[in-house]
């Protein structure tokens with residue numbers, strides 16, 4: 001719907017989902033007006049269909065002043081400084097290195113990439129956000145169900161840093177949301193990044209060379225190097241960020257979630273928006289609009305060279321993978337931190353290629369909010385000689 005309808009009906013049109021009026025907007029000026037300039041009139045997401053506790057008490061679903069309060073409390077834990085701390089970096093490094101070891105020791109070089117990435121991101125968010133350690137998370141028989149059970153049981157302890165400030169339901173709801181929001185979004189982002197790299201050996205080589213040039217010559221990217229690269233002196237190998245952004249543009253893992261409800265009647269850019277209307281961002285459509293992104297289906301990390309993006313509101317509205325405005329994704333820094341290390345380390349250790357099981361083209365499904373490769377993604381990980 002996100003893809004087909006804007007192409008057919010133009011840059012703004014409405015439809016009903018049950019009794020809910022939805023307005024789909026793909027004009028960048030209107031998007032800026034709604035999500036950035038007039039965000040006070042569009043501050044909340046619509047009420048969730050899933051009206052169950054503790055989910056409705058999470059930052060994702062809260063509305064109005066309560067959302068503002070919870071978001072303000074949580075924000076300090078998601079800053080660049082906090083995310084690139086030694087504690088979190090240790091967790092990221094440890095998880096990716098365990099995954100590499102697992103790939104190295106398996107007999108076949110064929111890797112089910114989405115499975116492996118899910119283990120990494122589940123491991124990281126459970127340790128960083130929920131204080132929950134599962135030693136089998138990288139094993140094939142790791143039961144997501146039992147992990148989820150354990151998570152629910154320990155949910156209250158998990159966000160204890162907020163304990164005195166939040167209601168019990170909000171603590172549990174936010175723990176649940178941290179898990180849901182962080183794990184499959186980032187794992188699918190990484191899966192698509194590896195798919196793009198496997199299909200573009202030249203770009204994979206450039207990334208490998210860049211990492212070598214900027215201090216990743218050693219076999220292992222040790223903690224000090226990583227902190228120096230990311231934390232203290234700014235990250236040197238910008239190319240890995242460009243690869244990450246470009247694959248997230250081509251394959252935005254979250255398809256439909258960026259929505260806002262109009263708090264009052266309003267006219268913007270000559271469009272009358274009635275109170276209660278739900279404005280929907282067509283993320284996929286904008287990320288592939290040839291008027292915004294020339295040759296939109298081409299994987300070209302150069303688009304994200306700092307000099308090619310002027311960082312103004314319009315540029316921000318053109319890359320919608322993390323949503324836009326005050327309710328934009330809280331986990332951008334954590335996802336980037338995980339991606340920098342995972343992509344860098346994997347291309348340093350392996351040549352990643354497509355194999356007979358790699359789907360081409362990649363067929364995607366969207367059972368809820370997140371896009372998954374229909375039959376998983378298999379790639380060949382060939383260890384590189386030291």
Ligand code: HEM
Pocket residue numbers: 059060061071177178181182183185186189252253254257258259320321322323324325326327328329330331332334335
């Ligand atoms: C590649 C990875 C990710 C993608 C593509 C992604 C995408 C999104 C999108 C599209 C939204 C809706 C934004 C809007 O309505 O404007 C969102 C919200 C959110 N994301 Fe992410 N996300 C990712 C990773 C993460 C991670 C790692 C975390 C947590 C550690 C996280 C936590 C959240 C939260 C809490 C919200 C709700 C914010 C609010 O309502 O105030 N996300 N994300």
